Structures are given as C-alpha cells and as structure tokens.
Amino acid sequence: MDIKQLQTFITVAKLLNFREAGEELNYSQSSVSDHIRSLEKELGTKLFERLGRKVFLNENGKKLISLAEKIIQDEKEIQGLFNKNEKISGLLRIGAAETLSVFWLPPILKEYRIIYPDVKVTLRMDDCVEFPKMLSHNMIDVAFSLHDQSQHEYISQINILKDSTVFVAAPDHPLVNLNRIKIHELENQSFILPEAECCYRVELEELLKENGIKIDTIMELSSLEAIKQCVKIGLGISLLPKIAVQREINKGELAILTIENCDISICAKMIYHKQKWISPPLNALKNMICTNNKEEEHKIS
Template sequence: MEIRQLKTFINIVKLGNFSQAAQFLGYTQSTVTTHIQLLEKELNTLLFERFGQQITLTEDGQRLYDYAERIVKLEEDAKNVLNRSSIPRGPLIIGMPESLCVYRMPALLKEYTSLYPDVELNLKFGTASDFRALLRKNVMDIAILLEQSVSDSELDSTFLWPEPIVLIASPEHALAKSDSVEPMDLSNQIFVLSEASSNYRLAFEKILEKANVRAKTILEVGQIQAIKQLVLQNLGLSVLPLVAVHKELVTGELVALPWRGPEMQINAYLVKHKGKWVNYPMRAFIKLVGERLIR
C-alpha cells in the first residue's frame, strides 16, 4: 500500500469519479485505475461499486477512506515535524482563471519558483464555482477568483485589485466607429463569449437581460486566445478583462467600444478555506502576492 495510491483513492472519493481525479492529479485514467486495482488486490476487497458512470464506496471502501485520510495526514505531520526548516517545500495547489495566469501572474510565478525551487507548484484553471468546491474538499490550497464580491462564510478572502472589463470588437465592426455604445445598441448582435460560468460574462448578460436585449447568436469558446482571434476576424463582439486584450488594443487589432451602460468591473480576490492550515508554501505565496500585486 503506497501513499500515492491512498491519495488517488481519496481524490476519487472527493471529486466523485475516476476521470476527474485523473485530471486533477495529472495522471492518465489508466494510472488511476491501476492504483485502485492494486489497493483492491492488496486488501482483497472491492473499494467501489460501479453502476455505469456512477461509483459509490463499498462498506470496506468507507472504512479505508477513514484510515486513508489519517495516514496521509500523518505523513504530512511527520514531514513537518522532521523538517523544522521554515524554507517552503512540498506541494502547493493553486486555482486561477486563465486570464490571470497568462496576463497577470507570469512574473510573480517565475519569481516564486525561483525563490522556492523545492515547492511543487501545481496550477489549475477553471471557474470560481469549481475552485470553491475544491477548496471546501481540501484538494486545493489557494484560489484567485474574479468576482464582483466574495461573501462566503467558509472562505477567507483578500481583495487584490480591480479588474476592468471591456467590450471589444474588430475595427471593421459596424459599432467600431460609434461615439457611444449602450445596451440597446447590442440588440441582435453576435457575441463570442467565454464559458457560461464566467463571472464577467454573467455580469454582462445580466445587463443585457435587464435592458431586455437579445443576442442574435452566442458563440461559447473556452480559450481567451481563441475568442480574440474570432473577434479579430469580425465574427462578433466579446467582453474580456482589459489586461487580456491590452496588447491588441494598443496595436489597433481590436478596439474597445465606448461603453455607456452599467459599469462592467469585477475584482480579483485571493481565497482560502477558513479551516485550512497555512503551511510554509502557502504563506510564502500569500506574502509574495501581497508585496507584488495588492493595490
């Protein structure tokens, strides 16, 4: 029985299936399956009952889960006791939106990995709702959220900076020469937007809904670079964080429309679970963010 097998087992239980655990741990699904098969063979029992795509713990699986959590926690405690150095080392799992990782954080991440080479930094992309769930399940240490505000009794949050959102278009778009753009001007337009759970998309759609404005078509695209390329080709309008399109606005490849509707701004917050023990890697990251990024 290996610690990594137990960690795989714990993550399957917390995340609900083999594929999500594999994706989160950075394993292939076959590796995750092998870990469980080896555990089941060694313990001579079944740990999961499988009903199609759904899995549930067997009675023995539930017993093992209680022990597995204690064993993994003891391993972490032993490392902390035996390594009394305050030099950060070990795993650190951080969740953040793609736009922040690509356009805000590279310099800080480079500095952090240079200062603390013994930290195993693991970055996860996703949405705020994904990160909240992972923080509650204690499979993520820290997350950076883009939200208008954070009000969650289970989470500690620190305001980092305001993140302006802009309405962008190709210079060839019919609205590109407008002196002002209001919600009603967007009626029957085509939009190229990020995933439906994106907070800045949600804020924008609320503005349109309140003004009773209907889009002609919404193209949902998961990657910011792909969104920008589609807008560059004049396939539609989009709303993105200003930092993600700053270069294209400067070069004139894209234009920021003169928005006169309700303000589209969200904020960046550093978030952790209130019950999470702040270890040395977390403490060093939070400190560096405070020194470099908090405004």
C-alpha cells in the same frame, strides 16, 4: 494506523482507480492494493466496492475520507513544527481561471520559482465554479478565481486583483466610429461570449435584461484566445477583461467600444480551504501575493 495507508486511501478515493493512484504516489499497483487491504483489515470493514474493473467508495469509505484527510494534514503540521529552519520545498498545486493563468499569474510564478526553487509547482486551469469542489476534495492547495466564493463557509478568500472589462470589436466594426455608444445600440448585435458561468458574462446579461435589450449570441466559447480571434475577423462583439485584450488593443487588432452607463469589473480572489493546513510552500505564496498587493496599493496612494 499507517499514514501511508491513509494517504493511499485518499488518493484511490479521489481517482477511483488503483493504477492511477499508484502512478500519482509512485507506488506499484500491487502496493496500492496491499495498503488498502491492510487498512480494511485493521478497520474491520470494506471501504470500496469493486464491480469488475470499476472502483466505488462505499458508505464506510465516505465516513472515513474527511477524518483521513484531517489526520494527513495534522501529520504535515506536526512535521512543519520542527522544520522551520529548512529550505521551503515540496509540492504546491494551483488552480486558476484562464484570464489569471495567462495574463496575471506567470510573473508571480516566475518570482516564486526564483525565491523557492525547491518547490514543485503544478498549475491547473479550470472553470471558477469548480474550484470550491476541487479544494474540498484536496485536488488543489489554492485557487485564483474570478468568482465570489463567500457563500461557501469552508472557503477563505483574499482579494488580489481588480480590473475593468471592455467591449471590443474589430477595428472596422460600424460601432467603432461612434465616440459614445448608448447601451440600446447593442440591440441585435452579434456577440461572442465566454461560457454561461463566467462572472462578467452574468453581469452583462443582467444589465441587458434590465434595459430590455436582446442580443444575438452567435458563439459561446471556453477559450479567451478563440474569442479574440473571432472578434478580430469581424464575427461579433465581445466583453472581456481589459488585462486579456490590452496587447491586441495596443497593436490596433481590436478596438474598444465605449458603452454609456456600463461599468462591469472583475475582482480576482485567492481562495483556499479553511481547514487545510497552510503548508510552507502555500504560506510563502500567500505572503508574496499579500506583500505585492500592499506595495501596489502604496504606489497608487
């Protein structure tokens, strides 16, 4: 059985499009079709249903997908046994939450590219709730998430960053003049919040519910930058990671509201599939981040 045929099968199963699979693998569409046809002939079964121009993975294809991925991973691991002295190279596909993509990850990627210039890095920004599925479908190699993914048995996770969240408002907001703000003073305030799946928004809503507080959510935005711009011009209050608003606070564009008895933090995690082969590029990133974390802990202590 040809490894290339299995890789083509996995890619078509992921994209459900022969042309796009060819572009990703740098094959012609006819070569992709030949690979799938040869694999189906060798196995004696169809793996896809073709309805007009649409392609669907059939039941036999679904049975093959996990085994095919394991064979590909085993093949990479075997190659890795005999390439230990070579420069680290290849592809590293990263998924990350917006906060981490913009405010935490760039200096790490800069250091990584300096040390490992032969590794091609791709970064995909997405919702944290999507990362376990993306890892299980082999769409990314590793993710940096703000969600606790321990409920997924197939996910390994490493704590990488802890940060506080802060309530922010425009400098001329009436609450800014108060030194300490009781949580009940948030009643009926206008809020601009991230999307409902956001972990710190969930904690905020639970806190407000516990205290019987109703707020006016006038906007729900997926972009941190859009939220900050709306808060700046006085459309409402928001709760955001401190790392994401520190620059605006320092410049006086946003002001912190100190709310009593409200301590909501974020804990970022590096997550990857337990069954996935840890490639040299991924292992290098993992070691770099763990080393940096130990150095930071040593400075604090």
